[in-house]
Amino acid sequence: MPRTKVLKVTDIEKDRAALDQAAALLREGKLVAIPTETVYGLAANALDPQAAHAIYTAKGRPGDNPLIVHVSDLSQIPPLVKTVPDALRRLAEAFWPGPMTVIMEKSDKIPPATSGGLETVAIRMPSHPVARELIRRSGVPLAAPSANLSGSPSPTTAQHCIDDLTGRVDAIVDGGECEVGVESTVLTLCTDPPSVLRPGAVTLEMLRQVIPEMTLDPGVFEHLSDDCKVASPGMKYKHYSPKARVVLVRGDLAQFGRFVASQKQDFGILCFEEDAPHFWGRRCITYGHENDPASQAHRLFDALRQVDKEGLGMVYVRISDIEGIGQAVYNRLLRAAGFDVILL
Ligand code: TXA
Numbered sequence: 001m002p003r004t005k006v007l008k009v010t011d012i013e014k015d016r017a018a019l020d021q022a023a024a025l026l027r028e029g030k031l032v033a034i035p036t037e038t039v040y041g042l043a044a045n046a047l048d049p050q051a052a053h054a055i056y057t058a059k060g061r062p063g064d065n066p067l068i069v070h071v072s073d074l075s076q077i078p079p080l081v082k083t084v085p086d087a088l089r090r091l092a093e094a095f096w097p098g099p100m101t102v103i104m105e106k107s108d109k110i111p112p113a114t115s116g117g118l119e120t121v122a123i124r125m126p127s128h129p130v131a132r133e134l135i136r137r138s139g140v141p142l143a144a145p146s147a148n149l150s151g152s153p154s155p156t157t158a159q160h161c162i163d164d165l166t167g168r169v170d171a172i173v174d175g176g177e178c179e180v181g182v183e184s185t186v187l188t189l190c191t192d193p194p195s196v197l198r199p200g201a202v203t204l205e206m207l208r209q210v211i212p213e214m215t216l217d218p219g220v221f222e223h224l225s226d227d228c229k230v231a232s233p234g235m236k237y238k239h240y241s242p243k244a245r246v247v248l249v250r251g252d253l254a255q256f257g258r259f260v261a262s263q264k265q266d267f268g269i270l271c272f273e274e275d276a277p278h279f280w281g282r283r284c285i286t287y288g289h290e291n292d293p294a295s296q297a298h299r300l301f302d303a304l305r306q307v308d309k310e311g312l313g314m315v316y317v318r319i320s321d322i323e324g325i326g327q328a329v330y331n332r333l334l335r336a337a338g339f340d341v342i343l344l
Pocket residue numbers: 036038039040041042065066067068099101103115118120121122124144145146147182183184185186197231232233234235
């Protein structure tokens with residue numbers, strides 16, 4: 001087991017030595033958790049099959065779940081794909097660098113270990129300055145799934161990575177809290193029409209301004225049966241889940257208050273910050289503000305981790321509107337809850 005170094009980077013210029021160490025490890029085929037604007041990623045050389053394979057081992061990730069390949073410059077993309085679709089140029093212009101991942105047909109340069117054995121590859125250009133600098137310095141595209149143990153909530157702070165991956169990876173670059181808080185929007189250009197497989201901060205409405213025919217894959221909000229062929233392997237795994245049983249409850253604050261008051265068993269509450277005073281004396285964790293889905297996204301995974309830290313066996317989550325980035329929040333919560341939703 002490697003000793004895990006924690007390398008703090010708050011300033012690209014001042015913390016050059018830490019960046020050099022992290023980039024050197026990546027060039028040697030080692031594993032380094034890195035900050036991005038969405039969540040922390042567990043990075044390794046995407047073109048090195050052994051390095052990619054080591055990511056699966058460190059995370060305990062099923063081998064058929066492909067990794068996202070991160071680039072810092074558009075010129076890195078043509079060698080990685082069969083052809084560059086015209087739609088990619090338009091999407092890149094509008095949303096890169098940023099929280100969008102695009103699936104295209106892969107070239108032979110992408111090893112099967114990185115693509116989970118698929119003939120396609122997912123590519124993203126992150127906007128986080130530390131991620132971009134590390135891709136640039138390592139000189140290769142970086143494969144990076146979220147830097148959590150497979151099945152647990154994605155990490156949005158270096159501490160989350162330390163909790164999950166100490167002794168399993170070579171280094172963790174601490175670049176502070178992730179701004180967005182939920183993983184990137186994943187869309188595929190390999191279907192006609194193109195479709196969104198995982199909602200994120202680049203919303204369906206935003207994508208339709210560039211590609212009007214963009215659709216939403218049914219697996220985003222529906223529970224697909226086990227024998228159903230999924231568009232994205234990640235869809236079929238129970239995700240983002242705390243150990244506690246999670247149940248989503250949709251209704252206004254008064255309805256939610258009456259509902260929890262009628263429950264007899266031991267449980268905790270996950271609600272909005274302005275709700276918390278109503279549940280004084282109960283075990284209550286908050287995730288952002290009701291009318292601000294971006295604040296919910298920012299807090300969501302830390303709140304889900306908090307549920308386990310407090311040792312809750314069961315938690316009721318108040319949910320409200322599902323608009324914009326709220327779709328991404330709802331998609332993650334549905335998976336944490338195993339699609340258990342109560343409508344009031
Ligand atoms: O924001 C993000 O996307 C973060 C940061 C680190 O960039 N990364 C991330 O990676 O969330 P990961 O591996 O946790 O999620 C990638 C998702 C998985 O559900 C995977 O199944 C899907 O994207 N995916 C990757 N390549 C694919 C492909 N070729 N075809 C279909 N789905 C793919």
